[in-house]
Amino acid sequence: MQAAHNAGAKLVLVGEQQQMDAITHGGSLRYLSQRQGCARIETIRRQREAWARNAVNDLRAGNAKAALGSFQGKGLLHIEQDSQNAREQLVKHWQAYTEANPDKQAMIMAQRWKDVKPLNDLVRTVFQEQGKLGTENILTECVVSNQSLYFAFSKGERVRFTKNDYKQDFTNGEQGTITQVLQLKDDISFTVKLDSGRTVSFYQSDYSDEQGRLQLVQAYACTVYSSQGATVDGDTFVLYTTAMDRAASYVAGSRHKDQCHWFVNGQELDAQSGQADKGQTPEAETRLKTLARCMSINKHKAMASEYIAEQQAEQEATPQITNDNELAA
Secondary structure: OHHHHHHOOOOOOOOOOOOOOOOOOOOHHHHHHHHHOOOOOOOOOOOOOHHHHHHHHHHHHOOHHHHHHHHHHOOOEEEEOOHHHHHHHHHHHHHHHHHHOOOOEEEEEEOOHHHHHHHHHHHHHHHHHOOOOOOOOEEEEEEEOOEEEEEEEOOOOEEEEOOOEOOOOEOOOOEEEEEEEEEOOOOEEEEEEEOOOOEEEEEHHHOEOOOOOEOEEEOOOEEHHHHOOOOEOEEEEEEEOOOOOHHHHHHHOOOEOOOEEEEEEHHHHHHHHOHHHHOOOOOHHHHHHHHHHHHHOOOOOOOHHHHHHHHHHHHHHHHHHHHHHHHHO
């Protein structure tokens, strides 16, 4: 910014402050927009139908109750008995949608990799039963976001690269389809046709971290964080967990052009509301209120300077309070 100022240049910051913060340092865009002022684009163009655009606006504003009412009214909100049923129903609806709409796009999302992995497994089972995947099933340890996960790879597998490798020209997040995978004596050989049209070949040993973990994962489902910026010309399918706050719910619920389907673990909602601890029979209304509350929580990061300013304001107010008390005495 100093360099731009010295050169007399105009610096334009563009972003969406209501989406998810950066993993490391966050909050600067929101802070600067509030401090300096900003121009806003309020018109939503991604969703095709007016009700869907209104629902997205409600999620953005933290009015999850209204958004959930819209999704529920369209039959898109599914509160299942437990996490396994939620995952299975999500994949069942995804499969029905993709088979009925072969020319449409679809995306499956969850907040954490511990939730994404089982969804990948279920979708992969569907593809293997349909004969769309090979039977090599070569299992190896992989790494994504510093987490170790075991994935099986076969011909026809959809995969995502998880680390930039400038020497081999691999980009983090780039996707493709495996055209050949071979188990060697002490290594695995991969040939992948990237969605960009380029075909690349490499060994696991050449695309691994220091611990030998492959920097490649299956790409049937993704995290909400990695979906930011994506536009899906079709429907999206979200496995909601109560760790998803206002920003995560807004991102997950706004990637689609057509419809967003929500699948929720009812037992998790019961634990949040206290019904489970009291041994009470789960009530649909209570579950919906709990879901709306969790989706409306604002966990945005703040700048250190904001905490300092708040602390200084408190310190300046303290003497005034003391003086008022002395006068009253």
